[in-house]
Amino acid sequence: MRRKLTLKQIAKEMDVSIATVSKALRDSSDIGLETREKIQAFAKLYNYKPNNIALSLKNRKTKNIGVIIPEIVHHFFTTVVSGVEKVANKRGYNVIVCLSDESFDKEVINMEMLASGSIDGFIMSLSKETQNKKDFHHLKEAINQGMPLVLFDRVAEEIYCDKVVIDDAQGTYRAVNYLIDTGCKRIALITTVDYVSVGKLRTQGYINALEDAGMKIEQNLIVKIEDTENCEEPIAALFETQEFDAIFGVNESFAVTAMREAQIRGYKIPEDISIIGFTDGILSKNSFPRMSTINQHGVEMGEHAAEMLIDKLEEVDEDEYYRTEVVKSSLTIRESTKKIS
Amino acid sequence: MRRKLTLKQIAKEMDVSIATVSKALRDSSDIGLETREKIQAFAKLYNYKPNNIALSLKNRKTKNIGVIIPEIVHHFFTTVVSGVEKVANKRGYNVIVCLSDESFDKEVINMEMLASGSIDGFIMSLSKETQNKKDFHHLKEAINQGMPLVLFDRVAEEIYCDKVVIDDAQGTYRAVNYLIDTGCKRIALITTVDYVSVGKLRTQGYINALEDAGMKIEQNLIVKIEDTENCEEPIAALFETQEFDAIFGVNESFAVTAMREAQIRGYKIPEDISIIGFTDGILSKNSFPRMSTINQHGVEMGEHAAEMLIDKLEEVDEDEYYRTEVVKSSLTIRESTKKIS
Numbered sequence: 001m002r003r004k005l006t007l008k009q010i011a012k013e014m015d016v017s018i019a020t021v022s023k024a025l026r027d028s029s030d031i032g033l034e035t036r037e038k039i040q041a042f043a044k045l046y047n048y049k050p051n052n053i054a055l056s057l058k059n060r061k062t063k064n065i066g067v068i069i070p071e072i073v074h075h076f077f078t079t080v081v082s083g084v085e086k087v088a089n090k091r092g093y094n095v096i097v098c099l100s101d102e103s104f105d106k107e108v109i110n111m112e113m114l115a116s117g118s119i120d121g122f123i124m125s126l127s128k129e130t131q132n133k134k135d136f137h138h139l140k141e142a143i144n145q146g147m148p149l150v151l152f153d154r155v156a157e158e159i160y161c162d163k164v165v166i167d168d169a170q171g172t173y174r175a176v177n178y179l180i181d182t183g184c185k186r187i188a189l190i191t192t193v194d195y196v197s198v199g200k201l202r203t204q205g206y207i208n209a210l211e212d213a214g215m216k217i218e219q220n221l222i223v224k225i226e227d228t229e230n231c232e233e234p235i236a237a238l239f240e241t242q243e244f245d246a247i248f249g250v251n252e253s254f255a256v257t258a259m260r261e262a263q264i265r266g267y268k269i270p271e272d273i274s275i276i277g278f279t280d281g282i283l284s285k286n287s288f289p290r291m292s293t294i295n296q297h298g299v300e301m302g303e304h305a306a307e308m309l310i311d312k313l314e315e316v317d318e319d320e321y322y323r324t325e326v327v328k329s330s331l332t333i334r335e336s337t338k339k340i341s
Numbered sequence: 342m343r344r345k346l347t348l349k350q351i352a353k354e355m356d357v358s359i360a361t362v363s364k365a366l367r368d369s370s371d372i373g374l375e376t377r378e379k380i381q382a383f384a385k386l387y388n389y390k391p392n393n394i395a396l397s398l399k400n401r402k403t404k405n406i407g408v409i410i411p412e413i414v415h416h417f418f419t420t421v422v423s424g425v426e427k428v429a430n431k432r433g434y435n436v437i438v439c440l441s442d443e444s445f446d447k448e449v450i451n452m453e454m455l456a457s458g459s460i461d462g463f464i465m466s467l468s469k470e471t472q473n474k475k476d477f478h479h480l481k482e483a484i485n486q487g488m489p490l491v492l493f494d495r496v497a498e499e500i501y502c503d504k505v506v507i508d509d510a511q512g513t514y515r516a517v518n519y520l521i522d523t524g525c526k527r528i529a530l531i532t533t534v535d536y537v538s539v540g541k542l543r544t545q546g547y548i549n550a551l552e553d554a555g556m557k558i559e560q561n562l563i564v565k566i567e568d569t570e571n572c573e574e575p576i577a578a579l580f581e582t583q584e585f586d587a588i589f590g591v592n593e594s595f596a597v598t599a600m601r602e603a604q605i606r607g608y609k610i611p612e613d614i615s616i617i618g619f620t621d622g623i624l625s626k627n628s629f630p631r632m633s634t635i636n637q638h639g640v641e642m643g644e645h646a647a648e649m650l651i652d653k654l655e656e657v658d659e660d661e662y663y664r665t666e667v668v669k670s671s672l673t674i675r676e677s678t679k680k681i682s
Contacts, residue, residue, distance in 0.1 A: 006404055008433065063347060064454060072422050072438070078413040085440060089447070092349065094454050097413070097438040099426060106430070113405060113435050118459050256627050263629055282414075286597050288604055288629050 005048045007112055008105075014039055018105045022112070023137055030137070064094045065309060066119035068110050070102045070127045070154070075252070075281035076298050077125065080152060083302020084123055091310050093120075100127040108138045120313050121148035123305045126156060132195045134158070148312040150305045154197050155324075162308045163324040164301050168198050168278075171294045171329035172205025175276045176248055178331060180213050182338040184246035184274055188221040188238060190231070190254040202250040202278055231257050239265060246274040255291055256283045259336065275336040289335030297327050346389045348453055349446075355380055359446045363453070364478055371478070405435045406650060407460035409451050411443045411468045411495070416593070416622035417639050418466065421493060424643020425464055432651050434461075441468040449479045461654050462489035464646045467497060473536045475499070489653040491646045495538050496665075503649045504665040505642050509539050509619075512635045512670035513546030516617045517589055519672060521554050523679040525587035525615055529562040529579060531572070531595040543591040543619055572598050580606060587615040596632055597624045600677065616677040630676030638668050 011018045016035065024031045024039035025048075031039075042048075065088050069077040081097055088095045096119060100107040107127050114122070122142065130136070131154060139159050143149055152164040179187050189206045192199030203222070210217055223238050225231050228251065235257050247262075249255030255277025259269060267273045269289055276292045277284055284291035304325050310316075333339075352359045357376065365372045365380035366389075372380075383389075406429050410418040422438055429436045437460060441448040448468050455463070463483065471477070472495060480500050484490055493505040520528050530547045533540030544563070551558055564579050566572050569592065576598050588603075590596030596618025600610060608614045610630055617633045618625055625632035645666050651657075674680075 006433065072413070072419040073416070075414070078419065081413050081440075085442065089442075092347065094450060095439065096454075096459075097440070098436065099422075099438070101426065101430075109435060113437075118437075260627065260629060283623060283627050286601065286624050287627065288601060 005043075005046045007109055010039065010043060010046075010048060014042060018108055019135060019137070022108050026137075026141055028137065061313075062118060062120050063092060064096055064119040065306065066110075066114040066122050067095055067097045068100055068107060068114075068122065068124045069097065070100050070125055072097075072099050075283070076153075076279050076296060079281070079298030080125070080302035080305070083299035083304075084306045085302075086299070087303045087306035087310070091306075093306075093310060100130075102128045104129040104133055104135065111138050111142060115142055115147060121150075121309045123150045123152065123302075123309055125152050126154040126197075128196055131156065131197060148309055150309045150312075152301055152305045156197070160322055162305075162312070162322050164305045164308070164327060165324060166198075166296050166301065166327050166329050168201035168329075169205035169208065171296075171331075172202040172248065172250075172278065173209045174329075174331055175278075175294050176206050176209035177213070178333070178337065178340075179246045179248065179274055179276065180209065180215070181340050182274065183341075185215075186218075186221065186244040187215075187246040187248060188223070188242065188244040189248050189250075190223045190225065190235060190238070190258060191250040192228070193224050193226050199250050206248060225254065228253055232261075235261050245272070247276075249275070249277040252277040252279045252281045252283045252291065252293065255293070256287055259287060259291065269336050270338045274338055276331075280332055284334075287336070292334045292337040293332050295330045295332050297329065301327050346384075346387050348450060351380065351384060351387075351389060355383060359449055360476060360478070363449050367478075367482060369478065402654075403459060403461050404433060405437055405460040406647065407451075407455040407463050408436055408438045409441055409448060409455075409463065409465045410438065411441050411466055413438075413440050416624070417494075417620050417637060420622070420639030421466070421643035421646070424640035424645075425647045426643075427640070428644045428647035428651070432647075434647075434651060441471075443469040445470040445474055445476065452479050452483060456483055456488060462491075462650045464491045464493065464643075464650055466493050467495040467538075469537055472497065472538055489650055491650045493642055493646045497538070501663055503646075503653070503663050505646045505649070505668060506665060507539075507637050507642065507668045507670050509542035509670075510546035510549065512637075512672075513543040513589065513591070513619065514550045515670075515672055516619075516635050517547050517550035518554070519674070519678065519681075520587045520589065520615055520617065521550065521556070522681050523615065524682075526556075527559075527562065527585040528556075528587040528589060529564070529583065529585040530589050530591075531564045531566065531576060531579070531599060532591045533569070534565050534567050540591050547589060566595065569594055573602070576602050586613070588617075590616070590618040593618040593620045593622045593624045593632070593634065596634070597628055600628060600632065610677050611679045615679055617672075621673055625675075628677070633675045633678040634673050636671045636673050638670065642668050 007018050007021050011021045024036040085095050098110040107130055136159050149161040155163045191203045194200045223234050225234055239261055247258045255275055259275050262273050278294045280293040280295040284293045348359050348362050352362045365377040426436050439451040448471055477500050490502040496504045532544045535541045564575050566575055572595055580602055588599045596616055600616050603614050619635045621634040621636040625634045
């Protein structure tokens with residue numbers, strides 16, 4: 001049985017990265033001429049057909065939308081997908097979801113696969129690795145060939161397309177302010193590493209709020225976590241070494257893990273320690289006490305993204321300019337914070 | 342711009358259901374001859390091309406696997422997808438995920454879309470509506486045309502294909518037995534409506550365990566919930582009207598909601614009420630106290646399903662027979678149950 005040659009196989013065969021193959025086949029000058037020619041010759045020899053987005057665009061409408069998310073076991077991304085579904089179905093489109101698993105290579109492979117005739121346009125949130133590498137050639141390529149793209153949540157300035165984001169810095173600012181208003185004096189921050197765009201923005205919101213209140217930024221109270229799945233240890237270390245009366249977590253996993261750590265150590269929530277998390281997901285709603293959160297409105301973000309994309313596809317929006325829609329987060333006060341007296 | 346005609350549009354235009362159109366285009370005798378001919382004529386007139394699975398199979402390998410799950414905002418299904426991804430990527434396949442949103446029509450539409458050249462084979466869990474209707478023509482059609490299919494979790498006897506299930510009845514039996522062994526005398530069951538195959542099996546496991554222990558089955562202690570999203574009211578009603586010292590929930594959402602309801606009413610967990618949930622997801626791991634659960638091994642189920650499908654695709658498995666792989670659940674005792682003395 002004859003198998004279709006994939007980007008990955010070419011990369012393996014030629015002992016180069018997937019990105020190199022992808023760029024070489026597009027004749028990008030990022031890749032040295034010799035390597036480029038070698039890869040092109042190999043692809044030709046084995047009859048590899050790179051997707052031809054422009055061609056597929058002219059010839060047919062698939063009525064399918066492709067969504068690429070970094071992780072599926074992550075409540076926020078799944079709520080965005082359900083928002084996309086809602087609008088897409090109403091307007092007669094199907095939704096195809098692919099995962100990048102936070103990997104740059106998988107993002108490239110998925111785009112390649114979907115763009116080759118399966119879909120009319122993309123909705124995406126960038127993988128961590130893509131944000132770290134700052135290599136956006138696959139996205140720029142799709143845009144240049146006329147494939148509409150909407151980025152959400154994890155976006156990049158360098159990519160010119162429609163975007164849907166939340167007011168990450170401002171939302172965090174409001175939440176940290178709330179903690180200050182309820183009398184908290186030492187507020188710890190549990191955040192991601194800086195290259196994750198939303199983590200960086202939320203960290204900035206925290207810093208701004210403290211500065212505007214005339215409070216000192218203490219680096220010891222800021223924990224930056226690389227691997228969300230394994231946040232227990234660094235959070236326990238924070239409790240071990242520092243004193244504080246409030247915690248802000250840039251996602252709900254951090255916030256819920258911190259709440260549990262506090263409860264195990266016998267602290268009362270919110271009397272001893274107040275906690276707010278970014279993202280209002282099922283963990284926050286089901287925690288005991290219920291978590292006060294910043295509601296990220298995932299469903300709404302997905303709905304906006306789908307409306308923007310379909311407007312472009314159906315030429316309702318013939319605007320040449322790109323829009324960035326900022327969804328306003330809201331602060332939901334539940335039981336893990338004190339009341340303003 | 343010329344749009345592709347969809348099944349849905351034909352159904353709307355002809356004022357019949359999507360299933361009727363789908364069957365009529367396959368010339369199924371389920372549909373009256375007159376209607377069949379009308380629909381076929383309409384499809385011909387507008388140049389509608391039903392997917393030709395057999396054709397796409399002969400002509401190319403896409404190296405893509407299609408996964409259709411009922412819901413994305415449901416931890417168990419997302420863990421299965423991550424298991425499928427793991428094996429698929431290792432063996433050189435991409436994964437495309439589509440959602441049925443528990444709707445029969447969306448299941449049919451998604452299969453139609455994916456089968457028409459995007460993928461080599463399917464991994465699926467049936468929508469509630471499909472299980473309720475017992476209309477499996479879209480699945481049988483795919484199988485008859487030689488498209489490999491693996492069903493997981495929510496399966497149906499009527500469909501002849503490879504399957505991956507968990508020992509739903511036996512797992513529940515073991516869990517209820519554990520409650521009995523720790524001295525619980527009145528065990529409530531929070532379950533789904535009967536047509537959901539796994540709910541029915543788990544209910545059966547509960548009944549078997551009580552009967553084997555010589556305990557009476559009390560219908561008042563069994564709550565059957567239709568809509569998982571709105572389980573709070575019926576669970577509160579159970580607390581309002583009945584006395585019990587243990588609860589078994591057939592999914593973690595039911596179990597966690599019951600735990601919270603008990604805590605609000607001042608019951609101590611597990612001293613006053615013991616709780617076990619089926620499915621060991623993030624809610625159970627993050628509840629306080631941590632929930633004792635039946636681990637459904639979603640990642641493992643996804644891995645098995647992907648191995649089975651790819652073996653068929655690559656003719657490693659040339660067996661004409663179909664296998665049903667039963668993944669053994671395991672009981673994880675945490676803090677919401679008493680210890681065996």
